[in-house]
Structures are given as structure tokens and as C-alpha cells.
Amino acid sequence: MPHSSGGGSHSGGSHGGSSHRSSGGGSFSSGGHSGDSGGPNPLMDSKFSRRPYKDAKKYVIYNRRGKMKYVYHEGGTTAPDWALTIVAVLVMSLIFLPIIKLASLFAYYQPHPINVNSYDSTIVIDDHIGVVDDESLAKSLEPFRAETGVAPSIEIVYDSEWIDDYDSLEKFAYNEYLRIFNDEKHWLILISYPDEFRTQEFVDWKWEGMIGDDTYSVTSKKQVIFTDIFQKHMVRSTPDQLQPAITAAFDEFTPRVMDMEKSTGAAIFMYIMLGIYLFCVRYFVKNHYEHMKMQKAYIVKGNSVQLECEYCGCMYISGTITVCPHCGAPIPAYNGE
Numbered sequence: 001m002p003h004s005s006g007g008g009s010h011s012g013g014s015h016g017g018s019s020h021r022s023s024g025g026g027s028f029s030s031g032g033h034s035g036d037s038g039g040p041n042p043l044m045d046s047k048f049s050r051r052p053y054k055d056a057k058k059y060v061i062y063n064r065r066g067k068m069k070y071v072y073h074e075g076g077t078t079a080p081d082w083a084l085t086i087v088a089v090l091v092m093s094l095i096f097l098p099i100i101k102l103a104s105l106f107a108y109y110q111p112h113p114i115n116v117n118s119y120d121s122t123i124v125i126d127d128h129i130g131v132v133d134d135e136s137l138a139k140s141l142e143p144f145r146a147e148t149g150v151a152p153s154i155e156i157v158y159d160s161e162w163i164d165d166y167d168s169l170e171k172f173a174y175n176e177y178l179r180i181f182n183d184e185k186h187w188l189i190l191i192s193y194p195d196e197f198r199t200q201e202f203v204d205w206k207w208e209g210m211i212g213d214d215t216y217s218v219t220s221k222k223q224v225i226f227t228d229i230f231q232k233h234m235v236r237s238t239p240d241q242l243q244p245a246i247t248a249a250f251d252e253f254t255p256r257v258m259d260m261e262k263s264t265g266a267a268i269f270m271y272i273m274l275g276i277y278l279f280c281v282r283y284f285v286k287n288h289y290e291h292m293k294m295q296k297a298y299i300v301k302g303n304s305v306q307l308e309c310e311y312c313g314c315m316y317i318s319g320t321i322t323v324c325p326h327c328g329a330p331i332p333a334y335n336g337e
Contacts, residue, residue, distance in 0.1 A: 002177040002184065004170050005209035005219070006227030010202070014231035059297035060317045062325035068315060071297060085288040089281055096277035103270035111218045111258050114149030119183040121145060124153035126180075129193055131156065132243040140247040144254045148218045150211075152187045153180070154246060158195050159206075173210040184212030187219070189230070189246070197239055207234060221261050226253050307334065 008014035052058065056072040123141050125134040132154070141152045155176060162172035173190040180188065191207040194200060209227065211219060219226075230249040237245035298320035305318050314326035318334035 002174060002188075002210050002212050004173070005187065005211040005223040007170065007173075007206070007208035008227065008231040008234065009206040010204045010235065014227050058300040059294070060300050060320055061293060061297045062316065062321070065326070068317070068325075070300070071294070073294065073297075082288070085284055088284045092277060092280045092284075096273055096280075100270055100273050100277065103266050103273060106263050106266035107270045108262055108267070111148075111222070111261070113147065113218060113258070114185055114215065116145065116149050116151075119185045121149070121151040121185070123151050124155075124180060124186075124188075126153075126155045128155075128157045128161065129197075129239075131193075131239050132246070137243050137246065140243075141250055144250050144257070147254050148215075148257055150185060150187050150215045150218055152189065152250065154189050154191070155180075156191045156193070156242070159192050160195050162192065169206050169208045170210075173208040177210040177212075181212070184214035187211045187215060191234075191242070193239060203239060205234065205239075207231075218257065221263075222253075222257050225256065229253050305334070307331075 006015060052072050056074050059071045059073060060068050061071060062068045123138040123145060125132065125138045127134060137154060141154075145151050162169065166172040166175075169190065169192055173188060176190055177186070177188045180186075188210045189207060190210065191205060193203065193205050197203045197205070207230070209223070209230075211223065226249075229252050230246075233245040233249040233252075298317070300317055301319050304320065306315055307318050308315055309324040309327065309329060309331065311329040312324060312327040314324050316324065316331065321331060323330055
């Protein structure tokens with residue numbers, strides 16, 4: 001059903017519209033794994049750190065270039081579970097991506113014109129008080145229809161035509177829309193003047209916009225902008241200048257009506273949800289990657305010392321490996337000397 005797009009009056013200013021829408025393993029190519037196995041859930045395991053912290057165990061990881069680094073970790077060297085990581089990421093995606101997508105529709109919206117061939121897009125001008133030229137006014141509104149596909153129409157009446165039967169001009173405009181149109185794709189601007197307006201020094205005119213629900217893809221939040229523009233031109237005009245005022249209002253509004261719409265609140269919400277989603281995905285993936293690295297980690301016992309391979313000079317920690325991670329030479333047992 002049609003709904004108010006906003007309106008105003010000479011004495012009361014403008015107002016907004018209403019809407020009817022609404023285990024162990026091998027390490028390198030030689031040597032056994034001397035680290036401990038088992039431990040907490042690899043998906044939600046405790047943190048990995050380069051610095052010691054309470055209850056953390058000390059591990060050493062060797063690379064093929066003969067370098068080593070220490071890692072501190074509460075858990076063991078539990079093998080990472082790809083299936084668990086994938087399920088976690090999928091669950092997060094199912095929760096957050098629809099929310100992000102919905103928020104993006106409200107945050108950024110590109111209006112789409114209506115197909116003028118899908119309905120009777122005649123621009124109706126109905127002037128009861130004789131202040132406009134129907135044909136020339138209709139012609140001046142054609143650029144708006146060409147841009148949006150919405151047919152703007154103007155009805156100008158006397159107050160006496162409705163004031164005794166309706167509580168407000170909005171209700172009268174609603175009934176007039178239903179009387180004149182059998183679609184939801186027109187935009188009716190109903191303007192009402194006092195019966196004695198020709199003899200009055202201050203003419204307290206009123207106007208109300210009534211718009212079809214099928215125009216939402218075009219007008220959406222732009223209705224507020226139009227209300228301000230139309231009210232501005234109405235205030236500046238006299239009854240004899242009404243036609244230029246209407247034309248000027250639509251001329252000013254038409255270049256802006258198809259601009260992309262942005263909602264700051266929805267955009268902020270969307271980026272917050274996106275940030276939370278990316279943080280969670282990064283956490284799960286990083287945690288999985290850290291566990292993969294821990295498969296090449298060896299626990300450092302309290303009495304371990306740093307030694308040098310007698311063949312290649314690579315540094316290693318006693319009690320952690322049986323062959324050199326750099327050259328592959330066997331490492332003699334350390335007797336504490």
C-alpha cells in the first residue's frame with residue numbers, strides 16, 4: 001500500500017513520512033621425537049609465546065639452516081586436526097557472513113530504476129485551483145521519470161475539499177492515491193490551499209507526498225531529502241509561482257536520487273562484525289599452524305645445555321635430538337661434561 005513520503009505546511013514546517021514496510025612422531029629425516037605427546041584440544045589450546053610464562057613448558061624448534069628457536073607452550077605437541085579447524089571456520093562463517101551480508105545491504109545501497117513499461121507511467125497533473133499549466137508541468141517532471149522510472153504526479157486542491165471529512169491531509173492523500181492509481185509505482189504530491197488564498201497576505205498552504213511501496217528500490221531514504229528540498233521551494237514561492245517551485249524542486253532532486261545511499265550506523269556495525277569474524281578465523285588458522293610447527297618441537301629439560309655439532313658447527317640442545325638437524329651426523333649422548 002502507498003505510504004507518506006513526508007510533507008509540510010507554510011506555518012508548521014516539514015515532517016517526515018511513514019512506512020508500511022518493515023601422539024609422538026618423527027622430526028626431520030632422522031632421529032625420534034623426544035617431546036611429550038597428548039594434551040589439550042589443539043583447536044582451543046593455550047597460547048604459544050617466545051617468552052616464558054606461568055605453567056608453560058619450554059620447547060626448541062630446529063630448521064634446516066641449522067638455526068633454532070625457543071617456544072613456550074602449556075600444551076604438548078598434539079597433532080593438529082584439520083577437520084576440527086575446518087568445522088570451526090565453517091561455523092563462524094555460517095554465523096557471521098549472513099549478518100555481514102545483511103548489514104552491507106543497509107550500509108551501502110545502490111538504487112535501481114523501475115521499468116516504466118511495467119505499469120501505466122502517465123504523469124498526472126490535476127489542478128483544482130487554476131495556478132499551474134498541466135501540460136507544461138507534466139513535461140517538466142519527465143526527466144525525473146526517465147531517471148527513476150517513478151511517475152511523479154501533482155494534485156492541487158482547496159482545503160474545503162477534504163478538511164471536513166479527514167483528520168489530516170495525509171489520510172486524504174492516501175485515499176486520493178488509491179482513487180487515481182491502481183499500482184504502487186507513482187509518487188503523488190498533494191498540495192492544498194485555503195479557499196481564500198487569493199485574498200490572503202499569508203497563505204497557509206499544506207502539502208503531502210504519498211508514494212507507492214514498489215518505488216522503495218529507487219527512493220528509499222531519499223524521501224527525506226526530497227521533503228526538505230520541496231519544502232524549501234514551497235516556502236520561497238507564492239501561489240502564482242507554484243509551478244516554477246515544483247519544477248525547481250524536482251530539478252534539484254533528480255541528479256541526486258540515484259546516488260548510492262550510505263548508512264553510517266549500519267556500516268560501523270558491518271565492519272565490527274567483519275573484524276570479529278576475521279579475528280576468529282585468524283585465531284583458528286594461526287592456532288592450527290602453531291600446532292603444525294609444534295610437531296617439529298622438542299621439549300627442553302631443566303638440565304639441558306646448548307652444544308655444538310662437531311661436524312658442521314650447528315647449535316643444538318642436549319637431550320632433544322639424536323642427529324644433527326643441519327648435516328645429519330649422529331650426535332653423541334651428553335654425559336654432563
